[in-house]
Amino acid sequence: MKTCCLLFLLLPLLANAQRPTPPAILTDPAGVLQTYRASLLKLRQAHPNHQDLPELSFFLFGMGDRLKLIYRDGRLINALTGNIEEQWTVKRAVIVPSEYVVDLELTGVPIGQPQTVQVREDENGVWILQPGKRPRLIPGTRSLLKLPRFADNPNGPILRVLHQEVLINVIHGRPVPNFLVYAKPGYHDAALMAMVLRETGNLRLIRDWIMAIRDPFDRNNKGTPEADNPGQVLFLASLVADKSHPVVQMALDSVKTFQKENYIAGKTDNAEHPVFQTKWLKYGLKALGLPDPYIIPDQSDRYSWLFWQDFKPKPMASTRQPVSDTEANLKVPYMAWAEDHFYGLTGRGELRGPVGSLDYPLSWEQQASQAHYPGLIVLDKELARKKLALPHARQAAEMFLLLLE
Incomplete structure (x- = not known):
């Protein structure tokens, strides 16, 4: 009898111990946004290639294995079904990407009721926060993540956003370039995303997917077995x-x-692309501690600079290749960011990786052959028409890994 009574008393304590602690309401969203914009200004000054992107004023919630949500125009929308999960009549909205916050000033609210609401994502989930009300965790978003602040890095606020743009594109345990337009992962994109997840302690999100891989080829290019894939899989x-x-x-x-x-x-x-493909193979063998009889061929390969993780040349400006197609770089900007990383010219010369015009997102891809752009309609019909997917996890990963250094 005493054991039963003791258990009855302990149950509420156990429940409270398991209940996640909600984040605080961000008290100065406009000020924090200005700090983030100051970091972006420095980034744009260092990277003179810019790309104008549509001003949509939206934010994505649901990093990792959480429910995917879109905030736009006073609505919180289920990104996969289009259902409206929450809705407010909004007088003013401030999106603070570096804090994963949307701060709303409401209109038409009865006197005595909270005049503001914040949607905020943290390491525990996505929250609805209002002054004087109990914080509410949105169903389907509760799961643990590690979300470093990168406080010691001068690019800290930007790194937080790029990290979010990688995590938002992990869906059902799979790392995809953009969860709205890609149904399956590609091994090159996944490898770069995994490097970010390793840096931030979030590899568990895709562990089961990696453990389940059986085909050494992703077959995303019309079923073709591509020679860089085996190294990426290793x-x-x-x-x-x-x-x-x-x-x-x-x-x-x-x-x-x-x-x-x-x-x-x-x-x-x-x-x-024998240089690029052999580099990936050698890198995979090295990662597993396997014998490596291969030698990087001494021949021209315009994809060589897409692999920067090892086997890089000395950072000499004279080794830089001629400027590639500017229009192509703006459509697939991760290629120029990889080139910057390969040549190691950060702070020492020309940087070609383009930076977009938006506070959020910072990454994009346009007119990719394997993307299913009608998936963007839930976000914006014009994006689908222009075949412009944003954010894009591979570009976010390339930017993150370079700026982290």
């Missing part, structure tokens, strides 16, 4: 397992198809 496997992962031997066997003496060559984006 690297991904190394993050959560060892050489006993079932896909490792499959990847090693698949490399025989591309064997060219002591390097590999095959199709990536419909062309051979």
